[in-house]
Amino acid sequence: MQVVPTRSAFHLTLLGAACTLTGIGLSRPVAVLWGGALLLGVVLARAAAKWGAARSRASGFEMVWDDRRRLIPAVRGAPLEVFAILTNRDSRPLEFSELALMHAAGMEARVTPRSGIIPRGASVRVRVELTSYCAGPCGVFGLSIKTSRAPGLFVVPLLFSNPLVILTAPESHVLGARAIKGNRCQAQPRRTVLSREIAEFRELREHRPGDPFRRIAWKPSARRGKLLVVETEEKFDADVWVLLDASLELSRGTPGKTPKESALEHAASLIRARLEAGQRVGLIVYAGRELVRIHPEPGRRQWLRMRLALTEEVHTADADRSALSIFELEQLALEHISALDPRLADGGRQPVSTEQLEALTRGAPYEPQPIFAASPHERALRTYLRAFGIDSPPLDTDERPRSERRLAAILGERTFKSGRAGEVIVVGPPPDAHSPKELLSALERVVTRGTSVWFHAVGSSMEVSEAEPERSEVFRRVKRARLEAGLIESRKILRARGVKVLAVSHQRPRE
Structure with missing residues (x-):
């Protein structure tokens, strides 16, 4: 158990040591005794603080969540309120300070009160305000607290590991008429070769x-x-397809502020608006490979199915999309398991078997979708971390060419070549002069069959490093100019093939 000295303890230790050395140098026994008494008092205060914290934990000092749910649904950017209860079953009052919430990246938390005194045999209700900015499962690992006893010279940090998972869905905004209805705000879905009049x-x-x-x-x-x-x-039953680009490049940046989050929100808004208009909507999420495919259907049930897919299945936890090696995965899992139960991993020194990981995952708050991995042990590690809301950073490779070839293969399918799709909306970066020729040819063929094709362009993040704040605005302007130049070039290339481009900002719209 770690014991942390306060500033008063540090000052008293320096004073006691100085008095002792001064008394020895000047042959003053009284000064030596006084300095020694100060040092002895500091040592006893440290022992008392450690013993008091151990006694409080042994007597049942605990933290539980007021809400019995361990999986709490939320919407990205919307505040969420949960309550924790701290109970002191000791016969002495307990003073605590620096109460803080441990959570995954991409979340903001505010805890009140942060300090106070818990009377003996009483409880304190702690209010936690959470805001998640990352779509998907976001882990809340527990509370950290510092306790102290009289005379208050030392504090003992304690950790209450009581995991929750906040399942964050992308927010669906009310879009403008141009984004919703596509080609010059047309009032009806476009008639295609195979569309039927109803x-x-x-x-x-x-x-x-x-x-x-x-x-x-x-x-x-x-x-x-x-x-x-x-x-x-009169209506036409031509399908609307939303194709979402989930390339690794869009997942890079500060968690919660990446272009991927903007693309997810925009895709969710498009899907909801079209389904509420009574149209049949399908969804394909692609990167270097196809991640999600939901065939066109109308109605609210389709919206719930697509929203769940955007929430749970667009991530970088798979082995071919994650930057974490098997060694880093084991270190993260051991660190988390040690906080849950130190006996299982011997304080983080003993490896955990695949069977133990699978057993712990079954008791996790969240049951993730199947994870792609090279071996059963790696799959168990990645599934365990995903089940507790611990996300993985994206792999640092250029996936853009593979994603564009995958999009060309999707557009070359019979569904799109035959004209069954009345409208295709691609949410992601539009192709440029360096894009493969097969993609441009596939787009041209789809337009020739009477399908309206749109690119809702989501560019890279405007974030810059905070290490040089005086240059940050210059970097933003240069990056914005490059993105705008690239968008102009893409519009010129796609306009010649009958494809339209709509720019979408990666920033969340203000309330």
């Missing part, structure tokens, strides 16, 4: 000159003694 009944009205003869409702006209016409609303 006539939905709206009302019966009196006949007017110029109404088609086939729309006369003869039986109601006979009953009412006047000509009535069936008023219908």
